[in-house]
Amino acid sequence: MVIPISYYVTCSVILFFIGIYCLIFKRNMIRLLMGLEIMLNAVNLNFIVFSAYGVEGIPHPLAHLFSIIILGVGGTTIALGLVITLYAYRHYGTLNVRKLKRLRH
Amino acid sequence: MFTLLLDLLIVILITIPLMGLLGKRFGKEKEITSTYTALGLLSAILIVMFYYSSFLSYVRTSIVVSSFPSLEAAYFEVSNASMFMILLFLIIGVTTTVFSYSERSSNSTGFYTILTALITGLVGLTLSGDLITLFLFWEIMCLSSYSLVAFRKQSAESIEASYKYLIMSGAGTITILFALSLIYGMTGTLNLANLSSIGGLNANPFFSITIVMLLVGFGLQAAMFPFHTWLPDAHVAAPSSVNALSGVVVVAGILGLLKTLFLIFPSSYAIWGTILLVFSILTMFIGNLSALLQDDIKRLLAYSTIANSGYILFGLAIGTENGIAGSLFHTLNHGIVKALLFLCVGSIIHRTKTRSLKALSGIRHSMPFTSAILLIGLMSLASIPPFNIFWSELMIINAGIMAGKGIFSFIMTINMILSAGYCLRIIQAVAIKPTTAITKNVSEAPRTMLIATSILMIISIIIGIYPSPFLNLSQIAASTFSKIIL
Numbered sequence: 383m384v385i386p387i388s389y390y391v392t393c394s395v396i397l398f399f400i401g402i403y404c405l406i407f408k409r410n411m412i413r414l415l416m417g418l419e420i421m422l423n424a425v426n427l428n429f430i431v432f433s434a435y436g437v438e439g440i441p442h443p444l445a446h447l448f449s450i451i452i453l454g455v456g457g458t459t460i461a462l463g464l465v466i467t468l469y470a471y472r473h474y475g476t477l478n479v480r481k482l483k484r485l486r487h
Numbered sequence: 488m489f490t491l492l493l494d495l496l497i498v499i500l501i502t503i504p505l506m507g508l509l510g511k512r513f514g515k516e517k518e519i520t521s522t523y524t525a526l527g528l529l530s531a532i533l534i535v536m537f538y539y540s541s542f543l544s545y546v547r548t549s550i551v552v553s554s555f556p557s558l559e560a561a562y563f564e565v566s567n568a569s570m571f572m573i574l575l576f577l578i579i580g581v582t583t584t585v586f587s588y589s590e591r592s593s594n595s596t597g598f599y600t601i602l603t604a605l606i607t608g609l610v611g612l613t614l615s616g617d618l619i620t621l622f623l624f625w626e627i628m629c630l631s632s633y634s635l636v637a638f639r640k641q642s643a644e645s646i647e648a649s650y651k652y653l654i655m656s657g658a659g660t661i662t663i664l665f666a667l668s669l670i671y672g673m674t675g676t677l678n679l680a681n682l683s684s685i686g687g688l689n690a691n692p693f694f695s696i697t698i699v700m701l702l703v704g705f706g707l708q709a710a711m712f713p714f715h716t717w718l719p720d721a722h723v724a725a726p727s728s729v730n731a732l733s734g735v736v737v738v739a740g741i742l743g744l745l746k747t748l749f750l751i752f753p754s755s756y757a758i759w760g761t762i763l764l765v766f767s768i769l770t771m772f773i774g775n776l777s778a779l780l781q782d783d784i785k786r787l788l789a790y791s792t793i794a795n796s797g798y799i800l801f802g803l804a805i806g807t808e809n810g811i812a813g814s815l816f817h818t819l820n821h822g823i824v825k826a827l828l829f830l831c832v833g834s835i836i837h838r839t840k841t842r843s844l845k846a847l848s849g850i851r852h853s854m855p856f857t858s859a860i861l862l863i864g865l866m867s868l869a870s871i872p873p874f875n876i877f878w879s880e881l882m883i884i885n886a887g888i889m890a891g892k893g894i895f896s897f898i899m900t901i902n903m904i905l906s907a908g909y910c911l912r913i914i915q916a917v918a919i920k921p922t923t924a925i926t927k928n929v930s931e932a933p934r935t936m937l938i939a940t941s942i943l944m945i946i947s948i949i950i951g952i953y954p955s956p957f958l959n960l961s962q963i964a965a966s967t968f969s970k971i972i973l
Contacts, residue, residue, distance in 0.1 A: 401661075411650065418657045421658065428668035428669070432668065447619075448622075452622075459626070462653065463654075466650050469640050469646045470650055473643040479650075482651075
């Protein structure tokens with residue numbers, strides 16, 4: 383028995399909103415980057431599922447290629463984010479994102 | 488490998504660090520890297536002018552370049568619209584390189600490498616013919632703008648602004664990706680040419696979600712109203728020469744909207760046109776009203792960028808060929824004028840070390856040339872007729888009236904009065920008020936900074952006096968996008 387495609391899409395939408403929840407309500411700077419990563423994985427799940435369901439039995443290579451590219455690019459973004467987090471920790475002495483408010487007027 | 492232009496830019500990008508290494512051997516790192524970058528970008532301009540000259544004529548042409556045809560990926564499409572935008576990116580890249588020669592004191596290799604990466608990302612984004620390529624170059628552009636904002640890593644402001652920009656823009660990028668995955672699920676392809684020929688996506692339930700997600704993601708980069716908060720912070724924190732790219736980075740979002748909404752979803756203009764119309768008007772008001780209240784001159788110009796992005800989005804929301812042509816023309820004009828203003832302000836800040844408008848009053852007595860160029864840029868931003876921004880704003884307002892959206896054109900006119908208000912405030916501070924203790928003892932800006940700003944000033948005046956060739960080019964470019972609508 384084949385699992386209907388809507389189950390997967392629901393799962394990825396839930397993952398996406400978990401990521402957005404994390405971005406809005408969490409305070410730790412590293413946790414926010416993890417929220418981004420969760421959202422990215424929701425996208426990857428979508429691509430892989432759609433590639434399998436396009437033609438029965440033959441996965442479409444385009445989506446696999448794209449999700450590998452997404453993994454690489456996402457890793458780069460997170461690496462840059464961690465570098466910036468490191469510098470922010472040196473400047474502010476905390477990882478709480480609510481404490482970063484020197485720019486607010 | 489790709490197109491000639493992109494190959495050249497990638498080769499320059501890879502060889503700048505080597506040049507930096509060579510320069511360190513001889514103790515002339517800054518001279519060698521900046522000259523190399525400027526020459527590389529100049530040769531890219533020459534390639535656009537001569538090798539791709541047919542795309543800058545009044546005939547609509549486009550060619551498709553593909554590396555892996557069987558995979559439907561890695562497509563590049565060279566067309567009139569892309570060459571029109573690329574010329575703007577390269578001109579601003581060259582002037583920024585020339586300008587930052589006097590500004591940089593350390594780590595020039597890193598700076599020029601990331602700057603070239605940003606230009607390469609924008610050029611690739613413009614040329615891309617499928618959504619995978621678009622995403623890849625989009626990420627190159629985004630990553631290099633985060634690192635340029637954080638470039639002065641010893642200042643806490645830069646790091647904070649960069650973190651904010653990274654989180655917001657990262658979330659936006661992933662929202663775009665989610666929309667792309669839904670598009671892929673609905674159609675099975677990500678090639679723009681295939682997608683625009685499919686049509687009939689309206690029956691799908693995920694259809695309107697996709698449109699909203701694209702609007703959120705690209706609108707974030709284009710500083711659309713609820714997501715504009717990263718832009719002023721990033722501009723205040725970044726080095727002055729990077730600010731010159733402000734009008735250009737916003738363009739990336741506009742280009743994304745043009746490529747997706749206009750090519751893939753033209754038949755559902757009724758949905759996204761209305762959303763875009765409402766939010767463009769809100770963006771204009773937020774940008775202009777906030778700019779009126781600022782004392783920090785960089786923050787003021789950043790809010791003005793938000794307002795101008797609102798004008799461009801309004802041109803897109805009109806949806807007719809004239810509206811898109813006005814938007815593209817305004818993108819060119821605003822990019823040049825905003826680069827001019829930020830570079831002038833950057834050279835003033837370089838000398839005086841303050842960003843406060845009150846402290847800068849009477850600067851014209853000690854820096855006459857820079858102030859004269861700044862005044863010309865401000866008059867253009869205030870849309871006074873002989874300068875270039877007047878023509879494009881006129882075009883957008885005219886297109887709005889012709890498309891039966893006269894009331895929104897009227898609202899845009901009110902916004903132009905507001906923007907003239909803050910321009911006059913800066914003009915008053917720079918030219919009329921008496922000098923302060925800070926502005927009395929500064930000297931004129933270095934020569935390279937004056938060269939960079941005068942190039943942009945000359946372009947701005949030329950477009951202002953003789954706009955018809957540029958108008959025609961933008962009309963031709965707009966016809967690439969609007970062939971399906973209405």
